[in-house]
Amino acid sequence: MKFLNVLKFLLKFAVGCILSGMVIAIVGYFYYSKDLPDVLQLKDVRLQTPMQVLSSDGELIATFGERRRMPLKYEDIPPVMLHAVIATEDSRFYEHYGVDPVGILRSLYIGLKQGSFSQGGSTITQQVAKNFFLTPEKSIGRKIREMILAIRMEKELSKEEIIVLYLNMINFGSRAYGIGSAAYTFFGKQADELTLSQAALLAGLPNAPSAYNPISYPEKALARRNWVLYRMLGQDFITKEQYEQAIIEPLNVKYHVPKISFSAPYVAEMARQFMYDKFGEKAYTDGYKVYTTISKLDQVAATDAIHDNIINYDMRHGYHGPEKTLWKPDEQAWDENKILSALNRYMCYNEICPAVAIGATPTQATALLSNGNKITITLDGVKWARTYINDNLQGPLPTTVSSVINVGQQIWVKKQNEQWVLSQIPSINGSLISINADNGQIKALIGGFNYNISKFNRATQAIRQIGSTIKPFIYTAALDKGLTMSTILNDAPIMRSNAGSDVWRPKNSPAVYQGPLRLRVGLSTSKNVMMVRTLRAIGVDYAADYLERFGFPRDNISRHESLALGSASFTPLQVARAYSVIANGGYLITPYLIDRIEYSEGGIIYQHTPEIACRNCIDDDNKKQNDARINLDNVENATDSSGSDEPEQSKLKADDNILLPDSSISFDGLINQSGSTANAVNTNNSNIYAPHVISSEVAFIMKDALKSTVWGDPNGLWTGTAWRAKALGRKDIGGKTGTTNASKDVWFAGFGSNIVTTIWLGFDDHRRELGKARRDPLNNNSYIAAEGGAVTANPVWNDYMKIALKDVPEQQDIKPSSVISVLIDKKTGLLAPQTGTDTIMEYFILGTEPTKYPTKEAGTKVTDDQGNTSELF
Template sequence: MKFFKFIKFLLKFVIGCVLSGMVIALVGYFYYSRDLPDVMQLKDIRLQTPMQVLSSDGELIATFGERRRIPLKYDDMPPVLLNAVIATEDSRFYDHYGVDPIGILRAVYIALKNHSFSQGGSTITQQVAKNFFLTPEKSLGRKIREMILAIRMEKELSKQEIIALYLNMINFGSRAYGVGSAAYTFFGKQADELTLSEAALLAGLPNAPSAYNPISHPERALIRRNWVLHRMLDQNFITQADYDSAIAEPLGVEYHVPKIAFAAPYVAEMARQFMYDKFGEKAYTDGYKVYTTITKADQVAATKAIENNVTNYDIRHGYRGPERTLWKADEAPWDKDKILSMLNNYMCYNGICPAVVINSDNNQAQAIMASGATITISFDGVKWARPYINDNQQGALPTSVAAVIKEGQQIWVKQRDETWQLTQIPSINASLVSINADNGEIKALIGGFNYNISKFNRATQAIRQIGSTIKPFIYTAALDKGLTMSTMLNDAPILRSNAGSDAWRPKNSPPVYQGPLRLRVGLSMSKNVMMVRALRAIGVEYAADYLERFGFPRENISRHESLALGSASFTPLQVTRAYATLVNGGYLITPYLIDRIEYSEGGVIYQHTPEIACKDCLTELSYDKKDDKKADLNNVENADLSSGSDEPEQSKLKAEDAMLLPSPNIPFDRLINPDGTVSNLVKENENVGPVYAPHVISSEIAFIMKDALKSTVWGDPNGLWTGTAWRVKALGRKDVGGKTGTTNASKDVWFAGFGANIVTTVWLGFDDHRRELGKARRDPLSDNSYIAAEGGAVTANPVWNEYMKVALNGVPEQQDIKPSSVISVLIDKKTGLLATSPDNNAIMEYFIEGTEPTKYATQEVGTKVMDEQGNTSELF
């Protein structure tokens, strides 16, 4: 009887305990379920994946983001890797429902046996729940929440989805997150190329990625890999033969980083800033692929052109001496370890690397590199190194190696043709911008010699004086005021004196004056005094306002006569955009760098819609063009063609302000979601067709100015005069043109020009704008070489040529289509009037119909002119 009472009591106790446990569990479930996230978020989870910046042809330029990750789909994960992970982390993964009681009991048993917790008992599902939703704190409450989430996940997600999340999310060490990134980081492979041994190694890393890192701790990694292989054998995932073969393999690990196809750091930074402005910090974690408009071939060509010509400039101007002297001849030399420690504080720039001279004599020197290697520099490697005296003067050629570099000096070296040469970090800087004139896409952009030395982007941020590169735009304004390419302007000295001010004497460079010349000739030969006279004819205010049509900022436009000589200051990108207007028929396109943005999983979320030049559109001009806005040519024709240098009274005709379009709107952009809806991140483009750029100058004027810029290359057909851009002839194309630019004292040098529909601008100068580029021998290795001042033609034009030779490769030569209202007229070369016969004194010139000359040139009888008093003088 007592026994049955005991059994009854025990049964009630057990039922009570069970019911109490159920109540406690239920209360605990509701308590710890509060504010738990919805596991369905994992269906659309975005893993922290770095941003990739790519060229238009899909080449990787840069990555931004702390965590390296290559997200993979379940089907892209090899079975050998899945089995390795399951055998290591959760052998009953396919049998439990998120929480594994057997695994928990096994962990508790081992903990009691070993007096420490060596196994956690967490399933793969629990680890996913913890990493995505919970903090890493070790507490009972966090563990209960983890279990609840794991159970919910198993109801909503398939096993394949869960393990794919785990393998894409987990940290493998060395900044590699996810198995896709880990496979590349440690083996340089895709995940589906992993061998059994490699899969086992990766499967063992998540448990303690730092402790088992195969690069820093290969012995531990080997032990861990072998343990994983043993687990796979125990779980019957592999055979004994597989095990024996894999365990005999070496680790075969080597650190790999994402392969950058080519360097374009200024482009990458512009793309990064664009993305950050749109997406904030998520730009670095949401796996965006940013496709830029540049191409690898063009960008590499631009980089080489800048490097080669900046280095050539530096060589011409002499050797400025060592970076520093570590010890002198009467001091004890540094030991190798000390030298290497110091060198590790420096880095290489464009192949220019630091070294320390340890021995030097007349014929050669030895130097230690940061790698510890010893190199030899022969006399051929230093023979260029004339001592730098100042920007305008260099010393004599060296006669020995020891006369240039000495023991104890830290120098800069570069390897060329398998030999080491002395060099130096250039002090001059440069930029290059190249765009498609028809739609504004940037084809190449260089913001400086080296991004690591200076992150300042001179292509977009440096506001520098433009020099003679401005002349085509002022001449364009002159054409719009009634001048033509046959208008005669006097190439004679100018003197302007004002009370209380210094005399202003604009001069030609070189100071050669040829008397009356046609406007086309004056532009091609870059005659400064002719430009001043043209500016006076149309009025300074009119010209200044007219420049705004080309996108030049009003605040950077000077409003005095020095504007004619390029006293205004603009960025290279602004100059390139303006030249594109002359090339594309008069349309003000807007340069852009970002073509589209994609998710890492695929799908375009942003597509740029460029403003294009509508060359076939019959549109009216976007500004007010009135017949009464003509240039005041009376003074120019009646007095300014005299041979004297005294100036006529300044024209009192005040030019009316040109009525410009408002600044162009930001190009329409679309942000397209994967489901086809449009996000409000950027404005939706309601116009599904093309977006046309504003037409800011007439197609007729643009055609004539573009043709005139070709004359700066080809000069006079009979060789009577040469344009300043004659070096462009080396490209062997007829569809090229451009303009040199050099400011006072050669502080800024430019070349802007076009080939086909590609417009490129090159600028060189010192960041300290007070410093001039100076002069030097054109061949620094010859004492017989002539000394010449640096300028747009000799310093910037070679950069342009070197780049455009590549950019135009494979681009068909383009023939310009003449507008119907432009006519060709045979004129006399010397007077600009109609020619009486088609002889060597005659040439075809373009005119807008109605502006062509109506008088014929008279037979030349001499070169003397007579004034009102009957005095005669030679005209030329």
């Protein structure tokens, strides 16, 4: 009886405990489950994934983001990886419902036995719940919430979805999050390429990523990998034979960073800045793929062209000496470890690397690189190194190695043609910007010699004097006012005294004057005084206003006669955009860099729609404009040889039908659709047309004139300043050189087919001039020439464009119906009676062609076209 009473009491107590436990569990459930997030969010979760910047052809340029992650789908994860993780983290993963009582009891038993609770008994599902929804704090409340979320997850998500979340989310160390990133970071492989040994190593890392890091602690990582293999064997995921083979494999771990296909750091930074402005910090975590407009072929060609020509300039101007002297000849030489420590403070710039000379004789020098390798530099490797005296003067060629390199000097070297040569970091800088003239697509962009040396983007930010590169735009204004390419202006010295004592004497460069010349010849040979006379003919204010049509900012345009010689300052991008107007038939396109933005898992969230040059549109600007043009008879005053006051200007008005868009290019304008109100939308399709800012006739004639700058006179009577571009062997190329006073800025801007490219070179310190040097730095007898647009910038353009135009067919320009060809006399620009060596075909807008023939000389008598004669003397 007594036993029954005790049994009844125990039964009631047990029932009470169970009921109380149920009440507590229910109360606890409702208490801890309040405000818990909806686990269905995990079906559309966005893992923190770095931003990728890619080229138009899908090549990786850069990544931005603290966490490296490459999310994978379930079918992309190899079974060996799944088995390794399950064996290590949650052996009953496919049996429990989010919380594993067996695992909890096992962890309690081990904790009581060891005297510390190092194992929490958490399932993979619980770890996913904790990492996505909860804080890492260790508390009973957090653990209960974790269990509740895990149970809910098991109801809403499949086991496959849960383990994919885990493997894509978990930290493996070394900034690698997710199995895809970990496989590449430690082994340089895709996840499906992992071996059993490698999968086991990675499966052991999430428990303690820092402690088991195989790069920092290989012995600990090896022991952890072997333990994982043992667990896999114990759970029959692998055979004994597989276990024994895997356990003897070395780690073979090496740190791998995301493989960048090619270098375009200025482009990457522009894309990063845009993405941050648009998305904030999420730009670095939401896995965006940013496709730029540049291609690998064009960008690599641009990089090589800028780098090679800057180094060539630098070598022409002599050797500036060592970076520093670590010890002098009479001092104790440094040991190798101390040298390497000093070298490790430097990095390589464009394959120019630091080294320290540890031996030097008249015939060779020995130097130590930062990687510990020793190299030899012979006389051929230093022969270029004339002593730099100043930008205009260099010393003689060195005859021995030891006269250039001394022991203890920290120098710069590079490998060239399989041998090491002395080098140096250039102080000159440059930029290249290449765009598609039809739609504004940026094809290549170089903002400086090396991004790590200077992050200043000279292609988009450097505002430099433009020099003679401005001349085509002022001549375009002159054409729109009624001048023609056959108009005669006097190539003679000009002197103008101002109200004070100042005297302005614009000069040609070189100071050669040829008397009356046609406008085409003056542009092609870059005659400064003819440009000044042209500016006087049309008026400074008219020319300055007209420049805004090409997108030049009003605030940067100087309103005095020096404008004719390029006193205004613009960025290389603005210059390229302006030349595009001439190249595309008169349309002001908006340059852009970002083509589209995609989510990491696919799906386009932004697609740029460019404004295009509508070459095939009906051009309302092709109307007769005779009423808005200078009567050619009124231009005669501009050909006077006295350099007297400006001729009286005709009272003319600008064409009302020409659209004048906003002249500024904001950074956002490089990326986004321009908001110009001047855009004309074709209702027949989705194209957005760029504003038509100069007439098609004027654009056609000016483009043809710029081709003459390359090809010169057909009979070889004169050579254009851009003659070096003939090397490309194409008839559709044209361009203009530009050199400012004292050669502080040198330019070349030109086109080929529909590609427009602008080159700028100079020092960041605008007070410093580029100077002069021997054209061949290895020849004492080579001539000394001043640096300029033709000799310094044009070769960069050639080197780039020969690659950019390699597979691009020559473009045949379509002549507007209102443009006619007329045979003229080369000397006078008037009508030619018959074809001869002194005649040439010239383009005219209908109504502006000459109507008179030149006078004919016959002995001492002159006979005009009316048959009247008069004596010369």
